[in-house]
Amino acid sequence: LADFKQEVKIFRALILGELERGQNQYQALCFILRLSRNEIIPSESMARLRQKNPQAIRLAEERRGLEQLTMTTVANLSRAWQLSSHIRNMCSEAQEAIYTRDADVKYWLEKGVDGSIFEALPQTTEVSSFQACHATKDLWQPCLCMYSVRLEWYPCLLKYCRSRDATGKGSTYxxxxxxxxxxxxxTYYVPQKQLCLWNEET
Incomplete structure (x- = not known):
């Protein structure tokens, strides 16, 4: 979800659990990042454009690379409304698994957001002492978990065309x-590998 007014983007993931391994039915994760200007085209800009064949399944014109993000901080759900009013609804099931990163926290603090929303994860000071979860054998050991998502299609740029009027004067639209x-x-810290079983080597 992109909150253009607050310049925040929210990724939510629901991961089915393995009941035979003592997990819950599903695990919810939320990742909150700063939304850069012009990163995604807002809906107001698209509303004026008529779409041909709206039922068609569309493929992205440009495939952008994989962005590596180290999430170093957790956000408090009950106070996170200061970042975006959508977080409470989007991330209510994630509870203590709402992650963000230092660079974005610094930006929000400079904008006057209350610092009590955020709590640094252990990895920020002890990163060398934690292994990746896929390399950790003990299910109850803390480790660094990885979770990947891909947005297969999103509006990233407006296209402009040129036209000429009767006098030959050019314009763009x-x-x-x-x-x-x-x-x-x-990538983020988890207190036990049990919370990151999808990272196991196969």
Missing amino acids: KCGIKSCSKGYNF
Whole structure:
């Protein structure tokens, strides 16, 4: 979800648990990042553009690379409304698994957001003492978990066309949307490998 007003983007993941291994039915994760200006085209800009064949399944025109993100901080669900009013609804099931990163926290603090929302994860000071979860054998050991998502289609740029009037004077106008695909790889601390079983080596 992109909150353009607050310049926040929210990724939510629901991962089915393995009941025979003592997990819950599913595990919820939320990743909160700063939304950069012009990163995604807002819906107001697209609303004026008529879409041909709206039922068609579309493929992204540009496949962008995988962004590596180290999530160093957890956000408190009950106070996170200061970042975006959507977090409470989107991340209510994630509870203590709402992650963000230092660079974005610094930006939000400079904008006047209350610092009590955030709590640093152990990895920020002790990163060398934790292994990746896929390399950790003990299910109850803390480790660094990885979770990847890919946005297969999102509007990333407006297209402009040129036209000429009767006098030959040229002008440009919005005539379409460029679509992109992009991957995100989140790395974050978990207190036990049991919370990151999808990272096991196969």
